[in-house]
Amino acid sequence: MRLSYNKQIAILVIISFLFIIVIPSITIFAKGEEYRQTIVLDAGHGGYDGGVKGITSNVKESTINLALVRLLKGYLESDGYKVILTRDSDIALGNTKQEDMKKRVEIINSSKCILMVSIHVNFYPSKYRRGIQSFFNKGIDEKFATIMQENLNVTLNYPTLNRNFSALFGDYYILANSKCPATIVETGFISNPEDEKLLLDEGYRMKLSYQIFLGIKKYIQTTLVEKQSFSTMKCAITYLA
Numbered sequence: 001m002r003l004s005y006n007k008q009i010a011i012l013v014i015i016s017f018l019f020i021i022v023i024p025s026i027t028i029f030a031k032g033e034e035y036r037q038t039i040v041l042d043a044g045h046g047g048y049d050g051g052v053k054g055i056t057s058n059v060k061e062s063t064i065n066l067a068l069v070r071l072l073k074g075y076l077e078s079d080g081y082k083v084i085l086t087r088d089s090d091i092a093l094g095n096t097k098q099e100d101m102k103k104r105v106e107i108i109n110s111s112k113c114i115l116m117v118s119i120h121v122n123f124y125p126s127k128y129r130r131g132i133q134s135f136f137n138k139g140i141d142e143k144f145a146t147i148m149q150e151n152l153n154v155t156l157n158y159p160t161l162n163r164n165f166s167a168l169f170g171d172y173y174i175l176a177n178s179k180c181p182a183t184i185v186e187t188g189f190i191s192n193p194e195d196e197k198l199l200l201d202e203g204y205r206m207k208l209s210y211q212i213f214l215g216i217k218k219y220i221q222t223t224l225v226e227k228q229s230f231s232t233m234k235c236a237i238t239y240l241a
Protein backbone atom coordinates (compact mmCIF):
# COMPACT_ATOMS: atom_id res chain seq x y z
CA MET A 1 0.00 0.00 0.00
CA ARG A 2 1.36 3.40 -0.99
CA LEU A 3 0.55 6.20 1.52
CA SER A 4 -0.16 9.71 0.29
CA TYR A 5 2.37 12.44 1.09
CA ASN A 6 -0.03 14.02 3.60
CA LYS A 7 -0.52 10.72 5.40
CA GLN A 8 3.24 10.20 5.59
CA ILE A 9 3.60 13.66 7.17
CA ALA A 10 0.77 12.94 9.62
CA ILE A 11 2.44 9.67 10.63
CA LEU A 12 5.76 11.45 11.11
CA VAL A 13 4.09 14.05 13.36
CA ILE A 14 2.47 11.30 15.45
CA ILE A 15 5.76 9.42 15.76
CA SER A 16 7.56 12.62 16.80
CA PHE A 17 4.89 13.34 19.41
CA LEU A 18 5.21 9.81 20.82
CA PHE A 19 8.98 9.96 21.04
CA ILE A 20 9.32 13.50 22.34
CA ILE A 21 6.42 13.75 24.79
CA VAL A 22 4.51 10.53 25.51
CA ILE A 23 7.16 7.81 25.81
CA PRO A 24 9.62 9.79 28.00
CA SER A 25 6.76 10.87 30.30
CA ILE A 26 5.45 7.31 30.67
CA THR A 27 8.98 5.99 31.30
CA ILE A 28 9.70 8.59 33.99
CA PHE A 29 6.30 8.01 35.61
CA ALA A 30 6.67 4.22 35.55
CA LYS A 31 10.16 4.23 37.03
CA GLY A 32 9.10 6.66 39.74
CA GLU A 33 11.32 7.84 42.59
CA GLU A 34 14.43 5.84 41.69
CA TYR A 35 14.43 7.42 38.24
CA ARG A 36 14.48 11.02 39.51
CA GLN A 37 17.49 12.60 37.93
CA THR A 38 20.20 13.63 40.36
CA ILE A 39 21.97 16.96 40.35
CA VAL A 40 24.90 17.67 42.66
CA LEU A 41 25.36 21.18 44.03
CA ASP A 42 28.66 22.17 45.54
CA ALA A 43 28.93 25.18 47.85
CA GLY A 44 32.57 26.14 47.49
CA HIS A 45 34.87 26.32 50.54
CA GLY A 46 33.57 25.93 54.15
CA GLY A 47 34.93 25.44 57.67
CA TYR A 48 38.54 26.62 58.05
CA ASP A 49 38.48 27.67 54.39
CA GLY A 50 36.07 30.58 54.14
CA GLY A 51 37.20 31.53 50.62
CA VAL A 52 37.46 35.22 49.80
CA LYS A 53 36.05 38.00 52.02
CA GLY A 54 33.66 40.88 51.33
CA ILE A 55 35.40 44.21 50.86
CA THR A 56 33.06 46.18 53.13
CA SER A 57 31.15 43.57 55.17
CA ASN A 58 33.94 41.02 55.60
CA VAL A 59 31.36 38.32 54.78
CA LYS A 60 32.89 34.92 54.03
CA GLU A 61 32.47 33.60 50.50
CA SER A 62 31.60 30.17 51.96
CA THR A 63 28.50 31.67 53.65
CA ILE A 64 27.17 33.19 50.42
CA ASN A 65 27.93 30.01 48.47
CA LEU A 66 25.91 27.92 50.90
CA ALA A 67 22.98 30.34 50.95
CA LEU A 68 22.80 30.27 47.14
CA VAL A 69 23.11 26.49 46.96
CA ARG A 70 20.24 26.02 49.44
CA LEU A 71 17.97 28.28 47.37
CA LEU A 72 18.95 26.50 44.16
CA LYS A 73 18.28 23.14 45.80
CA GLY A 74 14.73 24.30 46.61
CA TYR A 75 14.04 25.27 42.98
CA LEU A 76 15.41 21.99 41.63
CA GLU A 77 13.53 19.84 44.14
CA SER A 78 10.25 21.63 43.40
CA ASP A 79 10.88 20.76 39.77
CA GLY A 80 11.27 17.03 40.59
CA TYR A 81 15.05 16.60 40.69
CA LYS A 82 16.93 14.76 43.40
CA VAL A 83 19.59 17.10 44.79
CA ILE A 84 22.76 16.11 46.60
CA LEU A 85 24.81 18.78 48.35
CA THR A 86 28.54 18.28 48.91
CA ARG A 87 28.07 20.22 52.16
CA ASP A 88 25.01 21.60 53.95
CA SER A 89 26.71 23.43 56.81
CA ASP A 90 29.81 25.50 57.46
CA ILE A 91 32.28 22.63 57.32
CA ALA A 92 35.32 21.56 55.32
CA LEU A 93 35.26 18.05 53.90
CA GLY A 94 38.84 17.23 54.83
CA ASN A 95 41.75 18.35 56.96
CA THR A 96 43.59 19.75 53.98
CA LYS A 97 42.36 21.54 50.88
CA GLN A 98 43.43 18.54 48.81
CA GLU A 99 41.43 16.10 50.98
CA ASP A 100 38.45 18.44 50.88
CA MET A 101 38.45 18.62 47.07
CA LYS A 102 38.95 14.87 46.73
CA LYS A 103 35.93 14.24 48.98
CA ARG A 104 33.77 16.60 46.90
CA VAL A 105 34.70 14.74 43.72
CA GLU A 106 33.94 11.40 45.44
CA ILE A 107 30.45 12.65 46.35
CA ILE A 108 29.85 13.84 42.79
CA ASN A 109 31.08 10.68 41.09
CA SER A 110 29.26 8.25 43.40
CA SER A 111 25.94 10.06 42.91
CA LYS A 112 25.11 9.11 39.30
CA CYS A 113 24.43 12.78 38.73
CA ILE A 114 23.39 14.16 35.37
CA LEU A 115 24.99 17.52 36.22
CA MET A 116 27.09 19.29 38.84
CA VAL A 117 27.12 22.99 39.65
CA SER A 118 29.71 24.47 41.97
CA ILE A 119 28.92 27.90 43.41
CA HIS A 120 31.62 30.44 44.24
CA VAL A 121 32.12 34.17 44.67
CA ASN A 122 34.93 36.01 42.94
CA PHE A 123 37.51 38.54 44.14
CA TYR A 124 39.81 40.80 42.13
CA PRO A 125 42.46 43.36 43.16
CA SER A 126 40.62 46.10 41.27
CA LYS A 127 37.31 46.96 42.94
CA TYR A 128 35.73 47.86 39.58
CA ARG A 129 35.44 44.34 38.26
CA ARG A 130 31.90 42.94 38.38
CA GLY A 131 29.67 40.27 36.89
CA ILE A 132 28.69 36.62 36.91
CA GLN A 133 30.76 34.11 35.00
CA SER A 134 30.63 30.36 34.28
CA PHE A 135 33.65 28.11 33.86
CA PHE A 136 34.17 24.78 32.14
CA ASN A 137 37.02 22.31 31.90
CA LYS A 138 36.25 19.12 29.95
CA GLY A 139 34.73 19.12 26.48
CA ILE A 140 31.37 17.94 27.87
CA ASP A 141 31.25 20.94 30.22
CA GLU A 142 31.60 23.65 27.61
CA LYS A 143 28.07 23.52 26.28
CA PHE A 144 26.65 23.49 29.81
CA ALA A 145 28.75 26.50 30.89
CA THR A 146 27.89 28.36 27.68
CA ILE A 147 24.12 27.87 28.02
CA MET A 148 24.37 28.84 31.69
CA GLN A 149 26.37 31.96 30.81
CA GLU A 150 23.96 33.03 28.04
CA ASN A 151 21.04 32.85 30.45
CA LEU A 152 22.94 34.79 33.14
CA ASN A 153 23.96 37.40 30.58
CA VAL A 154 20.42 38.02 29.34
CA THR A 155 18.78 38.06 32.77
CA LEU A 156 21.42 39.59 35.07
CA ASN A 157 24.74 40.73 33.55
CA TYR A 158 23.33 42.80 30.72
CA PRO A 159 20.48 44.43 32.68
CA THR A 160 22.84 45.30 35.58
CA LEU A 161 26.16 46.02 33.85
CA ASN A 162 25.18 46.61 30.24
CA ARG A 163 27.60 43.93 29.12
CA ASN A 164 27.89 40.21 28.56
CA PHE A 165 30.63 37.73 29.44
CA SER A 166 31.77 34.49 27.83
CA ALA A 167 32.00 31.15 29.60
CA LEU A 168 35.69 30.50 30.20
CA PHE A 169 37.98 27.51 30.42
CA GLY A 170 39.23 27.00 33.96
CA ASP A 171 41.81 24.54 35.21
CA TYR A 172 39.77 23.47 38.22
CA TYR A 173 40.20 20.09 39.92
CA ILE A 174 36.48 19.66 40.62
CA LEU A 175 35.54 20.25 36.96
CA ALA A 176 38.37 18.14 35.55
CA ASN A 177 37.43 15.18 37.74
CA SER A 178 33.61 15.25 37.70
CA LYS A 179 32.30 12.53 35.45
CA CYS A 180 29.09 14.39 34.64
CA PRO A 181 28.91 17.76 32.85
CA ALA A 182 29.93 20.36 35.40
CA THR A 183 30.31 24.10 35.73
CA ILE A 184 31.57 26.55 38.30
CA VAL A 185 29.46 29.69 38.56
CA GLU A 186 31.35 32.65 40.00
CA THR A 187 28.33 34.63 41.15
CA GLY A 188 29.87 38.10 41.42
CA PHE A 189 32.86 39.96 42.89
CA ILE A 190 32.85 40.67 46.61
CA SER A 191 35.82 42.93 45.91
CA ASN A 192 33.22 45.29 44.39
CA PRO A 193 30.91 47.02 46.91
CA GLU A 194 27.87 46.87 44.60
CA ASP A 195 28.20 43.18 43.77
CA GLU A 196 28.84 42.53 47.47
CA LYS A 197 25.67 44.41 48.43
CA LEU A 198 23.66 42.38 45.91
CA LEU A 199 25.09 39.08 47.13
CA LEU A 200 24.18 39.96 50.73
CA ASP A 201 20.58 40.65 49.74
CA GLU A 202 18.25 37.66 50.11
CA GLY A 203 15.91 38.91 47.36
CA TYR A 204 18.80 39.14 44.89
CA ARG A 205 20.10 35.73 45.96
CA MET A 206 16.68 34.25 45.18
CA LYS A 207 16.71 35.91 41.77
CA LEU A 208 20.26 34.74 41.04
CA SER A 209 19.73 31.16 42.15
CA TYR A 210 16.49 31.04 40.14
CA GLN A 211 18.41 32.10 37.02
CA ILE A 212 21.05 29.42 37.69
CA PHE A 213 18.15 26.96 37.98
CA LEU A 214 16.81 28.16 34.60
CA GLY A 215 20.30 27.78 33.08
CA ILE A 216 20.32 24.15 34.26
CA LYS A 217 16.83 23.60 32.81
CA LYS A 218 17.79 25.12 29.47
CA TYR A 219 20.83 22.86 29.20
CA ILE A 220 18.78 19.77 30.08
CA GLN A 221 16.08 20.69 27.56
CA THR A 222 18.63 21.31 24.80
CA THR A 223 20.40 17.98 25.29
CA LEU A 224 17.09 16.11 25.67
CA VAL A 225 15.67 17.56 22.46
CA GLU A 226 18.90 16.73 20.60
CA LYS A 227 18.84 13.12 21.81
CA GLN A 228 15.16 12.70 21.03
CA SER A 229 15.22 14.28 17.59
CA PHE A 230 18.05 11.86 16.75
CA SER A 231 15.92 8.84 17.82
CA THR A 232 12.87 10.22 16.01
CA MET A 233 14.91 10.79 12.88
CA LYS A 234 16.25 7.22 12.97
CA CYS A 235 12.73 5.87 13.48
CA ALA A 236 11.25 7.98 10.66
CA ILE A 237 14.02 6.95 8.27
CA THR A 238 13.38 3.27 9.09
CA TYR A 239 9.64 3.70 8.59
CA LEU A 240 9.88 5.43 5.23
CA ALA A 241 12.62 3.18 3.89
Ligand SMILES: [Zn+2]
Binds near residue numbers: 045051052120
Ligand atom coordinates in the same frame (compact mmCIF):
# COMPACT_ATOMS: atom_id res chain seq x y z
ZN1 LIG B 1 35.77 30.28 45.72
